[in-house]
Amino acid sequence: MEIPKQVEKIIKDLKEKNYQAYAVGGCVRDVLRNVEPNDWDVTTNAKPEQIKKIFPKSFYENKFGTVTILTNSKENNLKEIEITTYRIDEKYSDKRHPDNIKFAKTIEEDLARRDFTINAIALDDKLIDPFNGQKDLEKKLIRTVGNANNRFNEDALRMLRAIRFACTLDFSIEEKTFKAIQKNSESIQAISKERIRDELIKILKSNKASEGINLLQETGLLKYIIPELDQGVGVSQNKHHIFDIYEHSLRSLNVAVEKEFNLEVRFASLFHDIGKPETKQGEGPDSTFYNHDYVGAKFTFKILSRLKFPKKFVDKVALLVKNHMFVSDPERLTEAGARRILKRVGQENISDLINLRISDRLGMGRPKARPYRLRKVEYLIEKVSKDPISVKMLKIKGNDIMQLLNIEPGPKIGAINDVLLSEVIEDPKKNTKQYLEKRTKELNKENLEKLRKLAKGKIQEKKEEEDLKIKEKYWVK
Numbered sequence: 001m002e003i004p005k006q007v008e009k010i011i012k013d014l015k016e017k018n019y020q021a022y023a024v025g026g027c028v029r030d031v032l033r034n035v036e037p038n039d040w041d042v043t044t045n046a047k048p049e050q051i052k053k054i055f056p057k058s059f060y061e062n063k064f065g066t067v068t069i070l071t072n073s074k075e076n077n078l079k080e081i082e083i084t085t086y087r088i089d090e091k092y093s094d095k096r097h098p099d100n101i102k103f104a105k106t107i108e109e110d111l112a113r114r115d116f117t118i119n120a121i122a123l124d125d126k127l128i129d130p131f132n133g134q135k136d137l138e139k140k141l142i143r144t145v146g147n148a149n150n151r152f153n154e155d156a157l158r159m160l161r162a163i164r165f166a167c168t169l170d171f172s173i174e175e176k177t178f179k180a181i182q183k184n185s186e187s188i189q190a191i192s193k194e195r196i197r198d199e200l201i202k203i204l205k206s207n208k209a210s211e212g213i214n215l216l217q218e219t220g221l222l223k224y225i226i227p228e229l230d231q232g233v234g235v236s237q238n239k240h241h242i243f244d245i246y247e248h249s250l251r252s253l254n255v256a257v258e259k260e261f262n263l264e265v266r267f268a269s270l271f272h273d274i275g276k277p278e279t280k281q282g283e284g285p286d287s288t289f290y291n292h293d294y295v296g297a298k299f300t301f302k303i304l305s306r307l308k309f310p311k312k313f314v315d316k317v318a319l320l321v322k323n324h325m326f327v328s329d330p331e332r333l334t335e336a337g338a339r340r341i342l343k344r345v346g347q348e349n350i351s352d353l354i355n356l357r358i359s360d361r362l363g364m365g366r367p368k369a370r371p372y373r374l375r376k377v378e379y380l381i382e383k384v385s386k387d388p389i390s391v392k393m394l395k396i397k398g399n400d401i402m403q404l405l406n407i408e409p410g411p412k413i414g415a416i417n418d419v420l421l422s423e424v425i426e427d428p429k430k431n432t433k434q435y436l437e438k439r440t441k442e443l444n445k446e447n448l449e450k451l452r453k454l455a456k457g458k459i460q461e462k463k464e465e466e467d468l469k470i471k472e473k474y475w476v477k
């Protein structure tokens, strides 16, 4: 693999004006690994003002000395190329941002401020590699440039970057570097939630996601980032489980990764039992975790909101966690049951919910887990999805009810509608005008409170009761 012509041209233009210039950082690392870089970075001793003069199609808007050049390339990773002036970071008093940046004179000084040896190699006609990054690339090691303890003390985000690179590159963390993360883990609290989120996303998208979470745990970072997950370490389950809560969560995540499930399902797999430590009752083979799905959904919502994930993402993962206990045995799932699942999570989330159950099942390490049976469930839900599950699909409308009963618009209409809907969910054959009109007249005799109870009782409470009974009998989970 070679330096692309757009990058070569930038280096050449800078050199023609008597500046030094190199490709540097992640792109050099990736070229040496024979992998297509995400983006290309150039470093130079020219100052931002001087760079701007050489490249009219560029902009400079941050204080870190980076000028962005727009190329005409059609390749996504070459459309924008960043040129950064050699620099030294001065004193980080908040473990987060350098207080000041000072331009450096030599490429070696610039490489020395970079995080890991493998990210501190510059390339032009030859490689400049003062920290033996190539050797660590061969050994597949993440090692800080210079003293690990000092480097993490300067910038705590680097600890998370070390783990992220270990995951995305499938490397190990060199021993001193690892120990320094353990020692400094507490200072991750100084880092903004957004930056933590971005690293976490990269870890979960990688093929080594569960190893990454485990590295967070072993280094002590997890208890500052997701303490709720750390709580499951060593908390045993019951006779249905071989693994403790934490290990089962990692294994479920690992299944989600192996099956290439999307990011929402990966997070849901990791978090689906996060309510268990809180809800555990009793010890030993008969301990129970009633309502851990509901509690888990609350925790999931809290964790992802805290980490500034977009609301839509948070809601979706929480919804999956909340519903992960749905009846999924094709012999026991009735059509009415399938319709209720559909109503609770929506058509668009059904296949993700099934995928979550696959991760959960296979993550239990039971030899007899048969995920293909879940596809039958998916089929059943698909089949009933054509039946009415929303008030709009009822064969009788609010207006009809008003006319029939000769009453004004008001909450009673909605309440009657809900009771009718709950009955139709139970049995779609009841969705005829004739039946619904008859029922409407009967329901008119009840007061509002009773009607609401009837609807809720049917749609929700009954379901929960049923689920709990089933949990007790089969899952105890």
Ligand code: ATP
Pocket: 024, 025, 026, 027, 038, 039, 041, 113, 114, 115, 116, 119, 120, 155, 157, 158
């Ligand atoms: P990716 O492939 O994910 O883009 P990258 O190595 O290019 O990985 P970037 O975050 O794009 O990572 O950073 C570019 C380079 O800047 C890194 O290779 C590293 O040399 C340096 N760098 C980035 N963040 C830091 C940091 N927090 N401390 C020290 N050096 C850093």
Ligand code: MG
Pocket: 026, 027, 038, 039
């Ligand atoms: Mg990069």
